[in-house]
Amino acid sequence: MELNDIIYERDEHLAVIMLNRPDTLNSFTAAMHEELAQVMQEVQSDNQIRAVLLTGMGRGFCAGQDLNDRATSPDSGPPDLGAAIENYWNPLIRSITEMPKPVICAVNGVAAGAGASIALACDIVLAARSASFVQVFSKIGLIPDSGGSWNLPRALSLPRAKALAMLGDKLPAEQAEQWGMIWRCVDDDNLMEEAKAMATELSQRPTQALAAIKQIFASSSTMSLPEHLEIEKQTMHRLGQSTDYAEGVSAFIEKRKPIFTGE
Numbered sequence: 437m438e439l440n441d442i443i444y445e446r447d448e449h450l451a452v453i454m455l456n457r458p459d460t461l462n463s464f465t466a467a468m469h470e471e472l473a474q475v476m477q478e479v480q481s482d483n484q485i486r487a488v489l490l491t492g493m494g495r496g497f498c499a500g501q502d503l504n505d506r507a508t509s510p511d512s513g514p515p516d517l518g519a520a521i522e523n524y525w526n527p528l529i530r531s532i533t534e535m536p537k538p539v540i541c542a543v544n545g546v547a548a549g550a551g552a553s554i555a556l557a558c559d560i561v562l563a564a565r566s567a568s569f570v571q572v573f574s575k576i577g578l579i580p581d582s583g584g585s586w587n588l589p590r591a592l593s594l595p596r597a598k599a600l601a602m603l604g605d606k607l608p609a610e611q612a613e614q615w616g617m618i619w620r621c622v623d624d625d626n627l628m629e630e631a632k633a634m635a636t637e638l639s640q641r642p643t644q645a646l647a648a649i650k651q652i653f654a655s656s657s658t659m660s661l662p663e664h665l666e667i668e669k670q671t672m673h674r675l676g677q678s679t680d681y682a683e684g685v686s687a688f689i690e691k692r693k694p695i696f697t698g699e
């Protein structure tokens with residue numbers, strides 16, 4: 437498939453994915469969803485790729501759904517948003533959260549609607565100091581979707597999450613950092629350099645362990661402590677047999693930098 441709305445670059449073990457509809461702040465059309473889904477599938481199945489960096493082109497990160505595609509007329513009737521969620525938005529969020537490698541999000545500008553939800557679904561979020569997060573949904577009569585209503589109260593306190601969702605106020609990146617919603621915000625000019633350095637570093641770490649961290653944190657909220665301890669045991673058993681674990685221990689004892697292969 438020819439890519440027009442997504443830019444995909446590989447740099448050794450790192451995949452860099454850029455949303456590329458800057459004129460509409462990288463809001464999503466069906467065509468853009470299809471391109472991104474294909475790239476995510478490629479990245480997921482390529483064992484040479486061990487980390488993913490997601491960002492946006494231009495002054496915005498992503499403004500969610502392209503509303504030009506949702507304009508209604510008396511003849512057309514309302515759009516089937518349930519179908520759009522099932523066919524596009526939910527699979528996109530799952531392609532991030534089920535990716536067995538870290539997904540780092542560099543929020544270069546405003547992240548609104550499902551754009552904010554995409555960022556929240558990623559494993560580590562770095563944002564430009566001038567960026568912001570806007571739960572615009574209620575302003576057009578919707579709820580935070582694409583996992584937003586699940587992730588937002590977990591990333592913040594319930595009172596803050598609910599107020600942001602109801603008011604639709606812009607949350608500046610610095611405030612998002614202070615509230616613990618994102619990892620860090622950095623000066624605009626340094627965003628890509630810092631995000632790429634972090635993502636490259638992660639692409640050279642023990643990939644199976646990073647995937648396991650992602651998985652076990654995600655499942656923790658639905659388990660009792662005894663159930664969770666059992667999963668920890670099983671995961672430790674599996675990782676203890678990995679080449680990267682042996683390398684990590686050897687490198688520590690030999691006082692050298694480890695060389696992890698992701699195996």
Ligand code: T3D
Nearest residue numbers: 459460461463499500501502503504517520548549550572
């Ligand atoms: O439908 C389904 O599939 C269900 C799922 C829905 C998930 C959702 O994401 S629902 C939420 C949809 N998104 C929005 O409601 C966001 C709408 N945009 C805004 O509220 C504002 O643009 C922002 C707060 C994001 C940024 O404001 P600002 O002042 O920095 O920029 P702007 O001037 O409003 O936007 C710049 C351009 O991008 C402008 O075009 P123009 O006038 O220069 O030709 C604007 O129309 C365009 N744009 C921004 N967001 C969208 C958009 N065009 C289409 N769709 C957008 N979502």
